[in-house]
Amino acid sequence: MCILPHYSNIINDIYYLRVSDSLLLNIDRVNLESYDKLAFEYDSLSHVTTRLLEIASKDGFDQFLNIYRNNLTDTVLEVGTGTGFLTSELVKVFNVTSIDISNKMLLIADSKINSSTIRPNKVIFKNISILSPPINFLCNKFNLITCGLADPYFIRKSILNIFKLLSDDGILFFTLPEVKWAKKERILRLKVPFHTTRFKLENGESINPFSFVYTEDEIYKLLNECNFRLLHVFTILANYHDLLKSKTLFKNIPKIICVIAQKK
Numbered sequence: 001m002c003i004l005p006h007y008s009n010i011i012n013d014i015y016y017l018r019v020s021d022s023l024l025l026n027i028d029r030v031n032l033e034s035y036d037k038l039a040f041e042y043d044s045l046s047h048v049t050t051r052l053l054e055i056a057s058k059d060g061f062d063q064f065l066n067i068y069r070n071n072l073t074d075t076v077l078e079v080g081t082g083t084g085f086l087t088s089e090l091v092k093v094f095n096v097t098s099i100d101i102s103n104k105m106l107l108i109a110d111s112k113i114n115s116s117t118i119r120p121n122k123v124i125f126k127n128i129s130i131l132s133p134p135i136n137f138l139c140n141k142f143n144l145i146t147c148g149l150a151d152p153y154f155i156r157k158s159i160l161n162i163f164k165l166l167s168d169d170g171i172l173f174f175t176l177p178e179v180k181w182a183k184k185e186r187i188l189r190l191k192v193p194f195h196t197t198r199f200k201l202e203n204g205e206s207i208n209p210f211s212f213v214y215t216e217d218e219i220y221k222l223l224n225e226c227n228f229r230l231l232h233v234f235t236i237l238a239n240y241h242d243l244l245k246s247k248t249l250f251k252n253i254p255k256i257i258c259v260i261a262q263k264k
Contacts, residue, residue, distance in 0.1 A: 024131050024132065024157055027131060027153065027155070027210050028101060028129050028131055028132065030208075030209060030210060031101055031102075031152050031153065031209050031210055032101050032102060032129075033207075034199070034207040034208065034209035035082075035100075035101070035102040035104070035105055035152075035209060036102050036103075036104050036105075037201065037205070037207055038199050038201065038207060038209075039083070039102060039104035039105045039107075039108060040104070040108070041199075041201060041202055042082065042083050042105065042108070043083050043108070044202075046202075047199060049185070049254055050199075052238040052239075052254045053149055053177060053238070053254050053256055054085040054086075054148070054149065055238065055239060056175075056236040056237070056238050056239070056254065056255070056256045057085070057086065057148045057149055057175040057236075057256055057258075058085070058086065058089055058148075059236055059239070060175050060234070060236050060256065060258035061086060061089060061146065061148065061173065061175075061258075062089075063234070063258070064173050064258065064260055065093065067232075068171060068260070069093070071171070072094075072143055072144050072171065073143040073144070074093075074094055074095055074121075075094060075095045075096075075097070075142060075143065075144075076090055076094040076095070076096055076097070076142060076143075076144045076145070076146060077096075077097050077098075077099070077140070077142040077144070077145045077146070077165060078090055078096055078097070078098040078099070078145075078146050078147075078148070079099055079130045079145060079146070079147045079150065079153075079158075079162065080099075080100055080130070080147055080148065080149065080150055080152065080153060081098040081099065081100035081105060081106055081109050081125065082100065082105055082109065082148075082149070083105055083108040083109050083112065084098075084108070084109030084110075084112045084113055085148065086146060086148035087109055087112075087113060087123065088112065088113065088116065090146065091113060091121050091122075091123050092121070093121070094121055094144070095121045095122045095123075096121065096122070096123045096124070097123075097124045097126065097140070097142075098123060098124070098125050098126070099125075099126045099127075099128040099129075099130065099133075100125075100127065100128075101127070101128070101129040101153075102127075103127040106125045106126075106127055109125065110123075110125050129153070130153055130158045130161055130162065131153055131155075131157050131158050131161070133161055133165075137165075138161065138164045138165060140165055141165065141166070141167040141170075142165055142166060142167060142170060143166075143167050143170050143171065144170065144171050144172075144173070145162050145165060145166055145170065145171075145172050145173070146172075146173045146174070147162075147172070147173070147174035147175070148174070148175055149175055149176070149177070149256075150174045150175065150176055151176050151177055151197075151210075151211040151212050151213055152209050152210050152211060152212075153210070153212075154174065154176060154212050155212055156222060156225065156226060159222060159223065159226040159228070160226050163226055163227055163228065163263060166263045167263075168263065169262060169263060170262070170263045171231075171260065171261070171262055171263075172228065172259075172260070172261045172262070172263070173258070173259070173260050174258075174259050175256045175257065175258050175259070176212075176213050176214065176256065176257050176259070177211065177213050177254075177255070177256055177257075178213070178235055178255040178256055178257045179213045179214060179215050179257070180255075181252060181253075181254060181255040182194075182211070182213040184252045185197075185252055185254075186198075186211075188252075189252065192208055193208075194213075195210060195211060195212055195213075196208045196209065196210055196211055197209060197211040216233055216257070219233070219257075219259055223259075223261050227263065227264045228261040228262065228263060228264060229261060229262045229263075229264050230259070230260075230261050231260045231261055231262055232258075232259070232260040233257065233258070233259050233260075234257075234258050235255060235256065235257050235258070236255065236256050236258060237253055237254075237255050238253055238254040238255065
């Protein structure tokens, strides 16, 4: 596990919106190393909790789309592609620009999208961190930005960059692990620091990327500080039938929070 500098101050830094440049670089470094190692195993059914969180995020996106589709253009920016769990849904409706810090994850997402028989729209993948995007990328403007399972990078700096990338009155949709579920999962079961999570690789190695989660009040504060208007918040519990198919007994059923916000 990576030992972070000044770890005892991280939680206060995040909640009070004081994150130094050195911490930003550390978040990017830890996440890049973690997801590069994880990339080729990420879609494994052994990571059942992640699979269930992804399914719940897709359900949340479907609910969002049912309400807001008529307010959106035909282009979207997806932040945090991963291996493309949400990309495959987005491309059915939008032309997609999709960014991720891990090029290895992007290669898998690209392969999955290209092998799909249903690809009515265009996808452009870019190896970019939302915490430190190039200046020329910030010149783009999107009517909609989606962040499925945004917890690895969802801090004030990334939200401010998302704000710059949105057009006037643009919409932000994101999902995060629900905070009470995450506390139980990390502190009691995984026994890792609260703002990280754990993946166990096939070789037995454990990796601990960042995973930031918030209460609804903290989300409101964070968005308001970044000039967003909170439109809608709802939670989704992992589907019971998906739990049965996973053949894993959960004392703490995975749960996500879905948030819709608009640029002020």
